[in-house]
Amino acid sequence: MRDNLPRVIVLAAALAFSAASNGQADLESTSVRQDIREFQDFFMQRFPSLALSDFNNGAYSLPQSARLKTGWDMLMHIPPYEHAMAEAREKWHRESGGRSLAQCMSSHPTGNRFPYATPNGIITARQAITRCLSWLNGPSHRGNRDEVVALVAVFREQAGDKPVNVDIDDPLIRRMYFRGRTVFWSRRGQNNFSCATCHVNNAGNRLRGEVLSAALGHTTGFPLYSLSELARTGESAWISLHDQYADCYIRSGAVPPPPHHADLLALQIYQTMNDTGVTLRAPGFRL
């Protein structure tokens, strides 16, 4: 698993070859399935006391966080995000002129199947919700950032503990998977770290007092409701997946790509597909 970037290049060459010859689509899906299996096996072997679904709670999933997890469990008796969620759930069902967000979003698959490919490209839960908000309220009222992230949390919460299940057979999704794979394993920034340096090779180790989470399960809790984010900003506790990516670029000493950059979507797709079979647990709560 360690630094297996060269395999990406070999695989990419194999894919280019197979795209040129007919009837090889299955082979491509098989390569992705195999790649995901190897990724998951690495973590299952490294943390043998955990089942696949146990990886859905960030760093608290790991035995190295047992002490912190006790405090986490106590706070979760009355989840600190409950107030923000109640407000967002009410907005989700609110009707105006016979229309509601719930009604608009019912044409989409459940939260565990996002992102997915449409004839117009890949759509994320956040994009689907933003489009529904403009359908409801007009294009100039797409909701502010916090409102939209809380609505994404409501949508993903509705999927309960369904396992992540993105369409591996879609060619556009697979293309983004390979792009995301390269982004994940590439070293960057002053520290010359890749995502894998911290979340694969050092998962479970401490970095400045923090236990590093395993990359497996990374997408399952998002958006996160974080008390330290609340303390830092003084107003918002929500962290979206792309906010987290930007923070982690900075941790590598690198400048994050601008919002909506295709590398961020590719990372999201790569990480989501690696979480195939892990159950959702949104919103995630972080101390």
Ligand code: HEC
């Ligand atoms: C220098 C080490 C470092 C690097 C490199 C790094 N991260 Fe992180 N990341 C952290 C730390 C520390 C946290 C907070 C503790 C934790 O959850 O791991 C974190 C948290 C996360 C989380 C949230 C986990 C959760 O559920 O709470 C995700 C997702 C994530 N990182 C993804 C990435 C991705 C993708 C990259 C590459 C673009 C990356 N990280 C690069 C250190 C790093």
